[in-house]
Amino acid sequence: MKKNPIILTIAFMIFMAMMIIGGCATPAHISAKSGAQLWGEACGRCHNTASPSTFSDVDWDIAVKHMQFRAQITEDEANKIVEFLKSAN
């Protein structure tokens, strides 16, 4: 059976497109995590995580801003963590 070069070319192009799209997408391990998950993982590395009720909303804003640099998390991740802490306190 003779292979159809057009089908092969299209299959190759689809494969390349998937590689490119997949390569540029935000890594799922960052984008898919909830604020609660990020908080547990990013904030528990250095010290025990203070319970959300320990601080007021304003204090959490400030504390997470300070800790964002220590934890090396993105602005988005920090915002998710703050949202979680505010919703849980």
Ligand code: HEC
């Ligand atoms: C790289 C280590 C490290 C990581 C990661 C880290 N912290 Fe801290 N954290 C510290 C150290 C050291 C202190 C005490 C000194 C200070 O306050 O700067 C502290 C103090 C705190 C305090 C006490 C109040 C304050 O503002 O000083 C809070 C609240 C806090 N961290 C919350 C968090 C949260 C929320 C996260 C996650 C976003 C986090 N930490 C991630 C090292 C870390």
